[in-house]
Structure formats: structure tokens, C-alpha cells
Amino acid sequence: MIENILINGLIHGGVYALLAIGFSLIFGVARIVNIAHTAFYMIAAYFIYTFSTRMGLHPLLAILLSVVIVTLIGMGVYQLSIKPIQEHEITVLIITIAVAMVFQETVLLIYGGHFRGNPGLLTGFLEIFGVRVSYQHLLTLIVVLFVLLITWWILLRTRLGIAIRATAQDREVANLMGMNVHRIAMITMAIAVMMAAIGGVLIAPLSVVEPYMWLHPLVMVLAIVVLGGLGSIKGSLIGAFILGFTETLVVFLLPLGAFLKGAFSLMIMIVVLLLRPEGLFGVAFEEER
Amino acid sequence: MLLEVHHLSVCYDTAMILNDLSLSVGEQELVSVAGPNGAGKTTMLRAISGLVRWEKEILRGSRYGDITIEGRVHFSGERIDQLPAHEIAERGLLLCPERRRPFREMTVIENLMAGAYLLKDKEAIKEHLLTVFRLFPVLKERSRQVSGTLSGGEQQMLAIGRALMSRPKLLCIDEPSTGLAPLLRKEVFQKISEVRDSGIPVLLVEQEVSTVFKMANRNYVLSSGKIIAEGTAQELLQDEVLRKTYLGL
Ligand SMILES: Nc1ncnc2c1ncn2[C@@H]1O[C@H](COP(=O)(O)OP(=O)(O)OP(=O)(O)O)[C@@H](O)[C@H]1O
Ligand SMILES: [Mg+2]
Numbered sequence: 422m423i424e425n426i427l428i429n430g431l432i433h434g435g436v437y438a439l440l441a442i443g444f445s446l447i448f449g450v451a452r453i454v455n456i457a458h459t460a461f462y463m464i465a466a467y468f469i470y471t472f473s474t475r476m477g478l479h480p481l482l483a484i485l486l487s488v489v490i491v492t493l494i495g496m497g498v499y500q501l502s503i504k505p506i507q508e509h510e511i512t513v514l515i516i517t518i519a520v521a522m523v524f525q526e527t528v529l530l531i532y533g534g535h536f537r538g539n540p541g542l543l544t545g546f547l548e549i550f551g552v553r554v555s556y557q558h559l560l561t562l563i564v565v566l567f568v569l570l571i572t573w574w575i576l577l578r579t580r581l582g583i584a585i586r587a588t589a590q591d592r593e594v595a596n597l598m599g600m601n602v603h604r605i606a607m608i609t610m611a612i613a614v615m616m617a618a619i620g621g622v623l624i625a626p627l628s629v630v631e632p633y634m635w636l637h638p639l640v641m642v643l644a645i646v647v648l649g650g651l652g653s654i655k656g657s658l659i660g661a662f663i664l665g666f667t668e669t670l671v672v673f674l675l676p677l678g679a680f681l682k683g684a685f686s687l688m689i690m691i692v693v694l695l696l697r698p699e700g701l702f703g704v705a706f707e708e709e710r
Numbered sequence: 711m712l713l714e715v716h717h718l719s720v721c722y723d724t725a726m727i728l729n730d731l732s733l734s735v736g737e738q739e740l741v742s743v744a745g746p747n748g749a750g751k752t753t754m755l756r757a758i759s760g761l762v763r764w765e766k767e768i769l770r771g772s773r774y775g776d777i778t779i780e781g782r783v784h785f786s787g788e789r790i791d792q793l794p795a796h797e798i799a800e801r802g803l804l805l806c807p808e809r810r811r812p813f814r815e816m817t818v819i820e821n822l823m824a825g826a827y828l829l830k831d832k833e834a835i836k837e838h839l840l841t842v843f844r845l846f847p848v849l850k851e852r853s854r855q856v857s858g859t860l861s862g863g864e865q866q867m868l869a870i871g872r873a874l875m876s877r878p879k880l881l882c883i884d885e886p887s888t889g890l891a892p893l894l895r896k897e898v899f900q901k902i903s904e905v906r907d908s909g910i911p912v913l914l915v916e917q918e919v920s921t922v923f924k925m926a927n928r929n930y931v932l933s934s935g936k937i938i939a940e941g942t943a944q945e946l947l948q949d950e951v952l953r954k955t956y957l958g959l
Contacts (some may be wrong), residue, residue: 586815594807
């Protein structure tokens with residue numbers, strides 16, 4: 422059981438981290454709360470289901486196609502429906518809720534509300550110290566950690582990463598340093614949606630694919646970014662693993678845990694906020710002018 | 711002239727902040743602009759560097775009302791007032807903003823790298839980094855420190871160093887001495903004249919006229935959005951009315 426908790430906690434924490442970091446990045450760079458963020462994760466799961474289960478494409482090709490298509494959809498949504506109203510917070514909230522609903526209803530129309538399964542890439546088990554871990558779980562874990570590592574490297578070590586972080590902290594000064602803030606926001610949106618899409622294609626074989634599967638992760642992502650401190654990437658990463666493990670522990674250790682996991686995570690968030698209102702790694706945004 | 715501002719006016723909603731302002735900066739020059747609080751000095755630099763246009767663009771249709779910008783700005787013979795801020799920076803006009811505004815969560819070296827964003831050549835970046843470290847040795851000592859924890863003086867050095875990283879053709883600095891102790895002010899002004907001597911012209915907004923006028927090649931006095939006087943330190947400091955009313959000397 423401990424090994425199950427460990428590996429599931431890492432996987433869930435990792436997928437939440439993929440979602441929450443992307444959410445934080447967009448929030449920082451474009452100052453928008455993107456409610457539709459986890460809806461991209463949901464449609465990615467449907468794309469992989471369509472490509473691999475329905476159309477029978479090779480799983481790797483299906484993964485690649487799903488991630489690329491969802492990323493392009495994300496960029497299109499940003500350009501057409503978010504960017505024009507970007508500076509009006511309430512309108513952004515309403516528009517992104519609308520985008521999420523459009524995705525959900527479209528999926529409902531095409532696929533119905535049924536739970537869909539998705540075969541994994543690998544079958545079989547690996548025995549480590551007498552403990553059985555399925556290859557699929559292991560692969561998922563490796564990919565999640567790999568993607569997180571690459572994201573980390575981009576943010577800390579590359580010219581683009583410096584520009585993204587600079588823009589997130591002070592858009593005006595980023596402008597003054599010659600950064601095209603609009604273009605950086607678009608690139609950030611692409612990276613964030615790509616991370617969400619990778620989360621979606623990875624989770625599809627491990628759980629069920631259904632039209633409402635974006636709601637629980639959305640609540641979790643909001644809890645994670647508040648817990649970690651709004652605008653802090655490190656906070657999002659650590660918050661994601663804290664809540665990922667909490668959920669897993671609750672599911673494995675408590676009777677009816679699957680129904681209680683959300684409540685427990687939100688309770689942790691509330692306790693942390695009572696003790697530290699700015700979250701674990703709160704960032705004060707430089708107000709403009 | 712390197713920078714020529716012709717008849718620049720800026721209105722926020724109905725308030726006229728800059729009123730038909732003209733000024734110029736030549737190659738090799740250090741030009742200062744002084745004036746009382748609220749005269750429009752910061753607005754002038756923000757208009758030249760494209761930030762007023764950026765503000766106008768992002769606030770479009772919001773509750774703050776309209777911003778109107780009139781007049782022309784030429785830089786190196788090219789008209790730049792229609793360009794977005796980041797393209798103005800690309801042309802080599804860099805603004806070191808009021809209140810310094812380092813990227814607070816990033817380290818000193820990361821701030822400098824952000825300043826070098828426009829450079830793609832690694833060698834050039836290294837070279838400029840060495841130049842900046844030579845001018846401000848304290849930045850080298852503190853290079854791994856998160857910039858939000860630097861002292862005010864160090865933050866000012868960082869802000870200037872960051873703006874110098876792309877080796878601009880003109881450096882604009884907005885009130886670098888705010889909040890610094892007298893000794894540190896002297897040091898900052900000294901560094902700024904070193905920047906001019908190294909061949910980078912400077913447009914300096916500063917209230918501390920007693921020091922700055924003597925350093926600068928030419929000076930302007932701005933009041934209520936208008937240039938009310940222009941000249942060398944000698945010329946301006948002879949004018950009793952100017953000294954008493956606008957410069958507080
Ligand atoms: N975004 C804005 N909206 C409305 N009014 C503004 C805005 N920015 C500046 N102003 C007004 O323009 C005037 C000039 O401001 P500015 O900041 O340019 O003055 P300043 O000369 O830099 O003053 P200080 O010496 O205090 O820095 C002020 O009266 C200010 O209230
Ligand atoms: Mg000012």
C-alpha cells in the first residue's frame with residue numbers, strides 16, 4: 422500500500438503541478454485568471470481517446486497529435502477571445518468560463534456523457550524490492566517529472582524563461598527592456614496549454630475520460646495556487662505535490678476517501694491561509710506606474 | 711540631434727500633463743531636466759519611451775478615460791512616437807524608470823540578463839556584463855542575491871546597470887537619487903557622468919539641481935508640463951526668479 426500511495430501521490434501531484442504551473446504562468450504574464458485552463462486538459466483526454474481508441478492510431482502518434490492540436494486551440498482561444506479583453510478582469514473570468522462551457526458542451530454533444538476508458542501504452546509490472554509497480558504508472562511518472570524538469574530549465578536558464586519571469590513581475594519594465602510583452606504572453610499561453618494537454622493525455626489511461634473531468638482539477642488548481650502563493654511558480658510546484666499526496670492519502674486510508682479527497686485538500690488550503698495569508702511563497706506584484 | 715522631441719502634448723482624460731514640449735539631446739551630451747513635483751517629468755520620459763502609448767493601448771475602453779498623445783519624437787533621424795515601447799528599446803533608447811523597479815524576485819545577475827534581452831550574441835553579453843561590473847563592482851559581489859533584498863542604493867545601481875546591458879544609444883534616467891543618502895547620491899551622479907564619458911548620452915531627470923546642473927552639458931526646467939527655461943548651469947543659476955521659484959535654491 423505504501424508503494425501505491427507513493428507512486429499515486431507523485432503522479433497526481435505531478436499532474437497537478439503541470440496544471441498549476443501553467444495556470445500561474447498565464448496569471449503572471451498576462452494577468453488573467455484562466456478558468457478554461459483545465460478544460461484544455463479535458464479536451465486533450467478526449468483527443469487521445471479519439472485518436473487511439475476510436476481511430477486506432479499508434480499511441481505515440483496519438484499523443485503527439487493531441488498535444489499539438491490542443492496547444493493550437495489554446496493559442497487560438499487566447500488570440501481571439503482572451504487577448505482583446507485581457508485588461509478587464511471580470512470580463513476575462515466570464516469569457517474563460519464560457520470557453521470551458523463550450524468545450525464541455527461540445528464534448529457532450531459528440532461523445533455523450535459516458536465514461537470512456539483509454540488503453541495504456543504499456544502493460545505489465547515491474548518488481549522493485551518485491552513491490553509491483555505497473556509500467557504504465559512508471560512511464561507516466563517519468564514523463565511528468567521530465568516535463569516539469571524541462572519547464573524548470575526553460576524558466577531558469579533560457580532567455581525566454583528570463584523574459585517570461587520578468588514580464589510576470591513587471592510588464593512595463595519588461596517592455597522597456599525590449600521584450601514584446603504580447604508575444605511573450607502568447608508563447609506563455611502555448612507553453613501552459615501544452616503542459617495541461619500533456620497532463621490530459623497522461624491521465625487518460627489511468628482514470629476515466631468524461632465531460633466534467635475538468636471541474637475537480639480546476640478547484641484543485643485554484644487551491645494549489647492560493648496555497649503556494651499567487652504568482653509563485655515554486656509555490657505552485659510544492660503546493661501541487663502537497664495536495665496531490667493529501668488526496669492520495671485520503672483515498673487510500675479513509676473509508677469513502679474518494680468522496681472526501683476534495684474536502685480534505687481544501688481544508689489544508691484554509692489552514693495554511695489562516696496561518697499565512699499570502700500563501701507559502703507569496704509574491705507581491707509590482708503595481709504598475 | 712540624437713533625440714528630438716517636437717511639440718509633445720499628453721492629456722490624461724481632460725488634464726493636460728505635457729503642453730507643447732520640445733527638447734533635444736545630442737551625441738555625447740548629458741542633458742538634465744529639473745522641475746517641481748508633478749511638473750510632468752516622469753510623464754515626459756514615459757511618453758518618449760513609449761510607455762504612455764502602451765498605457766493608452768491597455769487601458770482602451772476602461773474606466774480611466776482616454777489618453778491623447780500629440781507631437782513627434784525623432785530618434786537617430788527616425789520617427790519613433792508611433793512605435794510600441796519594445797521597438798523603441800530595440801532602436802537603442804532605454805529608460806531606467808522612476809523608483810528603480812528591479813525585477814524583485816530575480817537575482818542581480820538575472821536582472822542584468824533581462825536587460826541583455828535584446829542581445830543575441832553571447833560574447834557581446836559577456837563583454838557588456840564585464841563593463842557593467844567594472845562600473846558597479848557592488849553588483850558583481852551581489853550577483854547571486856535576490857534583487858528585492860538589495861539596499862536602495864544597490865537597487866539604483868542595478869537599475870542603471872540593467873539598462874546599460876544592451877549598450878543603448880541613449881540612456882534616460884528618472885530621479886535616480888530619490889531616497890538615497892547624500893554621499894550615495896554623489897556616487898550615483900558620479901557614475902552617471904562616467905556613463906556619459908564612456909560615450910553613451912544621457913537624458914537625466916533630477917530634482918537635485920545644485921549637483922546635476924554642473925555635470926550636465928545643458929539643462930531644461932519643466933513646470934506644469936511646459937519647458938520654461940533652457941541653458942547651461944551658469945545661465946540658469948543667474949536667473950534669480952528661476953532659482954527661487956522653480957529650483958528652490
Ligand atoms: N496615469 C495618469 N493618470 C492621470 N494623471 C496622471 C497620470 N500620470 C501622471 N498624472 C498626473 O500628471 C502630473 C505629472 O506627473 P509626473 O509623474 O509626470 O510628474 P513628475 O514631474 O515626475 O513628478 P515627481 O517629481 O513627483 O516625480 C501629475 O499631476 C499627475 O497627477
Ligand atoms: Mg516623477
